[in-house]
Structures are given as structure tokens and as C-alpha cells.
Amino acid sequence: MSQLGPAVGARSIDAAITELKALLGARVNDSAAVREHHSHGESYHVPAPPDVVCFPHTTEEVAGILKLSAKYQVPIVPFGAGTSLEGHVHAIKGGISIDLREMNRILRVSAEDLDATVEAGVTRLQLHKALRNKGLMFSVDPGADCTIGGMTATRASGTTAVRYGTMRETVVLADGGVIKTGTRARKSSAGYDLTRLFVGSEGTLCVITEITVRLHPLPEAVSAAVCAFESMQGAVETVIATIQLGVPVARIELLDETQLDAVNRYSHTTYPVAPTLFFEFHSDSERHVADQVETVQAIAAERGGRGFQWATRPEDREKLWKARHDSLYAALALRPGGRAMVTDVCVPISRLAECIVETMKDHQGASFPVALVGHAGDGNFHLNCILNPDSRVELDEAVRLNERMVVRALAMGGTCTGEHGVGSGKMKFLDAEHGPALEVMRTIKRALDPDNRMNPGKMVEI
Amino acid sequence: MSQLGPAVGARSIDAAITELKALLGARVNDSAAVREHHSHGESYHVPAPPDVVCFPHTTEEVAGILKLSAKYQVPIVPFGAGTSLEGHVHAIKGGISIDLREMNRILRVSAEDLDATVEAGVTRLQLHKALRNKGLMFSVDPGADCTIGGMTATRASGTTAVRYGTMRETVVLADGGVIKTGTRARKSSAGYDLTRLFVGSEGTLCVITEITVRLHPLPEAVSAAVCAFESMQGAVETVIATIQLGVPVARIELLDETQLDAVNRYSHTTYPVAPTLFFEFHSDSERHVADQVETVQAIAAERGGRGFQWATRPEDREKLWKARHDSLYAALALRPGGRAMVTDVCVPISRLAECIVETMKDHQGASFPVALVGHAGDGNFHLNCILNPDSRVELDEAVRLNERMVVRALAMGGTCTGEHGVGSGKMKFLDAEHGPALEVMRTIKRALDPDNRMNPGKMVEI
Numbered sequence: 032m033s034q035l036g037p038a039v040g041a042r043s044i045d046a047a048i049t050e051l052k053a054l055l056g057a058r059v060n061d062s063a064a065v066r067e068h069h070s071h072g073e074s075y076h077v078p079a080p081p082d083v084v085c086f087p088h089t090t091e092e093v094a095g096i097l098k099l100s101a102k103y104q105v106p107i108v109p110f111g112a113g114t115s116l117e118g119h120v121h122a123i124k125g126g127i128s129i130d131l132r133e134m135n136r137i138l139r140v141s142a143e144d145l146d147a148t149v150e151a152g153v154t155r156l157q158l159h160k161a162l163r164n165k166g167l168m169f170s171v172d173p174g175a176d177c178t179i180g181g182m183t184a185t186r187a188s189g190t191t192a193v194r195y196g197t198m199r200e201t202v203v204l205a206d207g208g209v210i211k212t213g214t215r216a217r218k219s220s221a222g223y224d225l226t227r228l229f230v231g232s233e234g235t236l237c238v239i240t241e242i243t244v245r246l247h248p249l250p251e252a253v254s255a256a257v258c259a260f261e262s263m264q265g266a267v268e269t270v271i272a273t274i275q276l277g278v279p280v281a282r283i284e285l286l287d288e289t290q291l292d293a294v295n296r297y298s299h300t301t302y303p304v305a306p307t308l309f310f311e312f313h314s315d316s317e318r319h320v321a322d323q324v325e326t327v328q329a330i331a332a333e334r335g336g337r338g339f340q341w342a343t344r345p346e347d348r349e350k351l352w353k354a355r356h357d358s359l360y361a362a363l364a365l366r367p368g369g370r371a372m373v374t375d376v377c378v379p380i381s382r383l384a385e386c387i388v389e390t391m392k393d394h395q396g397a398s399f400p401v402a403l404v405g406h407a408g409d410g411n412f413h414l415n416c417i418l419n420p421d422s423r424v425e426l427d428e429a430v431r432l433n434e435r436m437v438v439r440a441l442a443m444g445g446t447c448t449g450e451h452g453v454g455s456g457k458m459k460f461l462d463a464e465h466g467p468a469l470e471v472m473r474t475i476k477r478a479l480d481p482d483n484r485m486n487p488g489k490m491v492e493i
Numbered sequence: 494m495s496q497l498g499p500a501v502g503a504r505s506i507d508a509a510i511t512e513l514k515a516l517l518g519a520r521v522n523d524s525a526a527v528r529e530h531h532s533h534g535e536s537y538h539v540p541a542p543p544d545v546v547c548f549p550h551t552t553e554e555v556a557g558i559l560k561l562s563a564k565y566q567v568p569i570v571p572f573g574a575g576t577s578l579e580g581h582v583h584a585i586k587g588g589i590s591i592d593l594r595e596m597n598r599i600l601r602v603s604a605e606d607l608d609a610t611v612e613a614g615v616t617r618l619q620l621h622k623a624l625r626n627k628g629l630m631f632s633v634d635p636g637a638d639c640t641i642g643g644m645t646a647t648r649a650s651g652t653t654a655v656r657y658g659t660m661r662e663t664v665v666l667a668d669g670g671v672i673k674t675g676t677r678a679r680k681s682s683a684g685y686d687l688t689r690l691f692v693g694s695e696g697t698l699c700v701i702t703e704i705t706v707r708l709h710p711l712p713e714a715v716s717a718a719v720c721a722f723e724s725m726q727g728a729v730e731t732v733i734a735t736i737q738l739g740v741p742v743a744r745i746e747l748l749d750e751t752q753l754d755a756v757n758r759y760s761h762t763t764y765p766v767a768p769t770l771f772f773e774f775h776s777d778s779e780r781h782v783a784d785q786v787e788t789v790q791a792i793a794a795e796r797g798g799r800g801f802q803w804a805t806r807p808e809d810r811e812k813l814w815k816a817r818h819d820s821l822y823a824a825l826a827l828r829p830g831g832r833a834m835v836t837d838v839c840v841p842i843s844r845l846a847e848c849i850v851e852t853m854k855d856h857q858g859a860s861f862p863v864a865l866v867g868h869a870g871d872g873n874f875h876l877n878c879i880l881n882p883d884s885r886v887e888l889d890e891a892v893r894l895n896e897r898m899v900v901r902a903l904a905m906g907g908t909c910t911g912e913h914g915v916g917s918g919k920m921k922f923l924d925a926e927h928g929p930a931l932e933v934m935r936t937i938k939r940a941l942d943p944d945n946r947m948n949p950g951k952m953v954e955i
Binding site: 141142143144145146166185186187188204208209210211212213214215216217218219220221222223224225227228230231232236247248249250251271274275276277278279313314315316318319322323326377378379380381409410411440441444445446447448449450451452453457460461464465466467468469471472474475476477478479490491 | 603604605606607608628647648649650666670671672673674675676677678679680681682683684685686687689690692693694698709710711712713733736737738739740741775776777778780781784785788839840841842843871872873902903906907908909910911912913914915919922923926927928929930931933934936937938939940941952953
């Protein structure tokens, strides 16, 4: 259990705030409004405000904050764009919220090495914009305009199959020490892979302040397609066959009927209301993109795919993918005034259809709309549950639905979260998922954060 | 420093051997011949025999060995195919060598999920053979017929760009506890990434006994090509431009004049003696392979590439790649009776030409043949130094050459090893490469192996 009580001692935090103000001046804020803003992400978890919020501009300033955290034994919670879905940024033990959004410089872009180094507060769209005129792209896309630091800390991946985009990090440790993980070489076998240990560590081992990410050339040729299916099974079998044939599809997204209907209403599209796949194809060659589309169309037709529509014109592709990207807003529009609880599991793709069909059966008759959307190529899917924000009953029902879905995913050899992270929301499932490996995680947590000051109460309890 | 002395106490090891024999019977061997065989890999490091060698058949037996290691405070050293190049398998503190080659079952292959689970002693070629009739391939290829366990433990990658093929491991910890890292889902953000922490940990944190690896469909279309260049600079610029244009080349290998000359002599080929690139192109479409070849040929022609030859017939491709694969034997044939010292660094690709040119200048006038071969797309290259095995003077000269190359690579933002690992050979460079991050690695080592019994004297000294 934590060595810290449920709240930080008033004297410690007051003394820490005094020293923080000496360090950062006006970039330390303990007003009620700012604390409230930093008390939650976009999830259903009960908000928990920090005692104070800091807005550092440099890694050295973050190190200074961590040294004060150590001196006064005050917890820290890193904060990015606030798009967390599992309670990562809630200051459940109080302390210092470190808002990294003012660390938003793109430090270096190399077209030769296909990498970029950014500060943690740079957002995904900010990086996209900076790269576009260089013919490059950063392909990890979790949907929201989250910060690169937040994506790294939660191992968010999203609709693109290209994962593990992180090559190197600058991080601040619990004692204020600063280290760089790895070099700028594209591969290394020199020592323990700290880069990937810290990716997904959710602020519980360190604060990530700079990230070097892999870039990719903008593809010469892009096409998109959408196809409705007679059954969920047929849609998933199409995904499996496509991957087995080695068609290098850039994205494959799966939507159920409810989600598709919501998309049609929200985005004024007229797709058939059925289980549907959205595809994006990239290549260095126009002919190859056409070949990919043709192959996938044939695969789909054999598996109940109907009305395969494809789009190569940029405006058509953008419309199609905007409809997919807006799927959460579309689901929310099913119930004006509603609030989303968004869940996430991932299973071996051979079990995906079964897992989805059972999950859909389980939420038939739910008191609220439930829409399903998935990154089908990864076996990863989400439920968008649109709840009455004032109804404790509905929330409890959604939580139970989520729990049954996680238990089902684990029983099928899957994981309790494919890309949202653990935060506080998924902690209770880690024992079932990891068994004795969880104790190894605790051992690592204790070794690197013996005082349990780094985002305490998240990921693993020590 | 290690808590163990330079050798294990005679009484401890005798008692351990007695109990090991009770556990494993005839699969415990302390004969001089078997100990000698387990005293070295394929490197120049001074052999160091273990006190005893065990040949377990199951994870549970490995756990039993680790429990005896704990009980008698005797070190363990995992052993695979013995192809290590940096002294990983030398029992420099004595103790128990755990030879995993009898754990060689392929436990599961899934064409739907594109993964396979194998025991650590399965070799790369054994897995290839088992997959071929299923239309699948395991694409990580370090050249030697190493074990999958050894490749995982050293983060070996080789000539294929597809890395991080490891999804999940079963490992035995220092106290004999057995854990599984991760699930069978293709992605997860549920907790610290123990899978990748253990990949490349070289037996210093755990013994890896089972590995789940990613598979890929055998490509529908394959082509290969070879092209000589007027300069090393032109060859490297061709690689950079190819990657920047998004041509998804499966392999790009670089050979210098000396290596090319050796290949011609050994493999009876007649390639021009010049800096040379070997390419392999894969696709799901014949036309796309042809497009790739055409694009790369044009890129090469603009950068001093001459006599671009391509091969689509399987026998021609195989001849070409066999020549590349045999490059170490070819280099050895430059000096009958010679012994190779093979080195390895990796730099950002933007610095690759400069690093290679400076390194080649540095070994002009060496007392022995030096041939260069590289995985150019990664910025990774090797020197094959062919030494008189009886000459201490030549070995010292080669060691100094290697040291200067590593220092040069680090100064260019690179790493001391791209794929061979640290072992004992590269330990002295980790401080320069990692700075204070090395202490984080030591903290992790101390936390997971407090007695320093897991392959002591390798990777990090605690």
C-alpha cells in the first residue's frame, strides 16, 4: 500500500507551493478553477483535483518540480491534453499536477533519418501540420488531439497499424534525475530497453518530457473504401483474410449497425446500416493501391460484403475518414445531453468476431445506446456507451457491462486494454491478466519510485 | 560490484550438482568436454567454462534449476546455439550453464493470428521449415542458425527490417518464479512492457523459456537485385532516398570492396568489385515488386549505381542471397586458418556514409583483412576482421580498431551495438552511451536479481 495517506499534509504542500512559485513564478496556479480543470480527463471517473498545477517550460524545470516533490513527499501527476479515458490524470492523492502543454516545441525534424524530437506537450495535429510541407507523416493516430507525451505515456496507438513509433525519450525520474533512453540509431541491443519500459508507464515511473518519434514518408498513393457486411463474422473474416494474404492495408476500422446509423445521422452519409469496414490503402505506387483495393473487394464479396465503395479523390477520402473520426460525436448525438463512457479491450484476431458477437448480445436491452467501433486489424474494439450524466444507475450498468467485456476478453487470451491504458479504471483487472507478472511490475515500481510519489494510485499499487 | 567472488565455492557447487542430478538425471553434465563446449560462443573472448551444464526439457525444470541456484547461491548462464559474438555465454563466474537446445518444440502456430509460440531452443531455420508449408514466415534473420531464445535474449535482428517480432514470453525469474509477459492480443497498454524489457536482457534478469513471435504471410511476389556504386556515399544516399520515397524494401544490405571481392572468390560470382547494395523486394502484387525495382534502379542510377542486376527466378534470388549470407565464410576464406572478430555498431542513417568512410580510413593499413557488411536501412554495420588466431598483437589491434569505431558511432548519435548485444565485450561502452540511464538499468537489475546470480558480469555490473 501507498506510504502516502489519502491526502498530502497541508504544511508540506504549502511549503512545496512556496518553493514552486520561487521556481516557476506565475506558472504555478492553485486557483480552484485551474485545479478543477486538472481534476479529470474525458472519463466517467470521479474528479480529483490536485493541490496545485505547474506549467513548466523545460526539462530542467520539471526536474526542479520532482526535486520538490521528493523534498516535501508530495505526489505528482503528469497532465497533457486531458483526453485520458481511464482516470490517469486524476490527482487521487492530491499533490502537484504537471501540465506539460507549454512544453510544445518541435525540436528537430530529420527527413533523412525519418524521425522527429518533440517536447511532451506537442499535440498530434500540431506535429502533423509541421510535417505536411516536408512530405512526412507521424502515423500513430488515437483519434483525439492528444499530446505526444500523453500518447507515449499511455501507449496509445489508434487507427493506424504502425505502432511502437517511439524511439527515444528524455525523462525525469522520481528524484529529479534526468536521463535519455536510447540513441538516435534506429536499432540497438545495448542494454535494457528503457524506452519501451517507459512507454505506457502512465507517469508512474517518470515524467516524459521529450520524445523522438519515427516518421514515415507521405504515401505517393492513397485510397479509401467502405463496405457493408451481412454479418459481423463476415466483416472480421474479411479482415483476417486480407492480412493473411499480405495486403498491407494502412487502416481497417469496424463499425457496428448502431455506430453506422449514428454516423449516417451525424455526418449526413447514406451508408447501409450494417456491420461495416472502413479501409485505407497506402503505397508508393498507384497501381499497387488499385491492386490492394481489387484484392480486398474480392475477399469481401466472398464473405458477405455488399456495396463496396471506394474513394481515391482526397475530398472523398477525407469525408469518409472524417465520418469515422467523428464516430464518438455521432454516438453522443444519439442522445442529446448524454455523456460517453468509452471502453477498450483487445483479443487475438481469431477470437474477435466471437468476442464482439457475445459483447453485443450482452448489451442488447441496455438502458442506454451502445455503439461499437474497432481497430479490426489489431483485434481491438471499443464500446461507446452514451449515458445520462445524472444517472448513477446507468453508470453502474455500464461499469458492469465493461467488466463482463474485460473478463470475456481475458478468457479469450486478450488484454483489458489495447490502447486506453490502465489508469485507475483498469487496475482491478491486472491481477487476472498478468498473474505473478504483476508482482514483477510492482518490484520495478518500488525500485524506481520507492516513495510512491509518481502518479500514485494508478497502474500498480505498492 | 558482484556479491559473488571470482569462482563459486566448491562445496556449494558440489551440493548443487548433487541436487541437479536428482532433478534432471543424466541431463546434468560436468564432464570437461561438455563444460569446454559451453565455455564460449563464436567470439574472441577468453573461454570460461561453467562448473556444470544442464539440459532441461520444460519451463518447470528451468524453474527447479533457478531454485537450486538461489539455494546454493550459484550463478546461471543461459546457452542457446552458441553463436554469441560478445561473450554472453561465457561462465565468467562459473556456475550452471543452462543449455536450452533440448527445449525445441514448436508449441503452436496460428495462421489466423499470424503468431507462433516456440520453446527457447527452437532454431530460426527449424521454425522456417515448419512454417513454409503453411504459407507463413518468421522474418527476423540474424544470419546464423541461432535459437529463437538467443535471438530474443540479445535483441538480434539481422538483415530484415521487421523487428520487435516478439509478442510474449514465458520467463523464469531469479527465485524460480515463472511468469508470462503479455497476452496473445496484438497490442496492449495494460501495464509495464515486460516483454520488451526482457528482450535484449541477455539472461541477466531472467531465463526466457518460451517465446510467442509474430509471423508474416509469405509474400506473393519477391524480387532481388544487386547494384555496384562508384562510392560508398552514393550507395548510402541510394538507401536514404529509397526509404524517403516510401519504397517498402524488405532488405537492403551493403558490402564494401573487400567483402565483395571475398564473396566473388568464395561464391564464384562475378559482381564488380565496388561498394555494393543487395536488395530484396516483397509484395502482395507482382506489379508492385516490378514498380519497386524500377524506382530503386532510377534512384541508384542518379547516385553512381552501375550495372543494376535483378533476379526474380527463385534460383537466381537464392544464389544472390546465399552469397550475402555466406559473407562471413567468404571473408574467412581471405585468410585460410584465420579467425573472425565480428564487430557491430549502428548510427542514424544520415551519418552512416560518414561513419563508414572514416572507419574504412581507420583500418587501411591494418595487419589483417577487414571486410565491411551492413544492414544499411537501419544504419547498422559490421566489420569482419580476419585474425591470426595465435597472434595477441593482431587481436589487440582489432580491439583498438573496434573501440575507435564504437567511439565514432557514439559521437554520431549511434549505439555501441545494433544487434550483437552487450555481453561482456561491450560493457565498457555503456557508460558513454547511456550516462545516468545506466544507473536506472542497474536499479532494475538489483531489483530483479539482488544476488547477482543471473549471468553475472554481463550487461551491467552491480
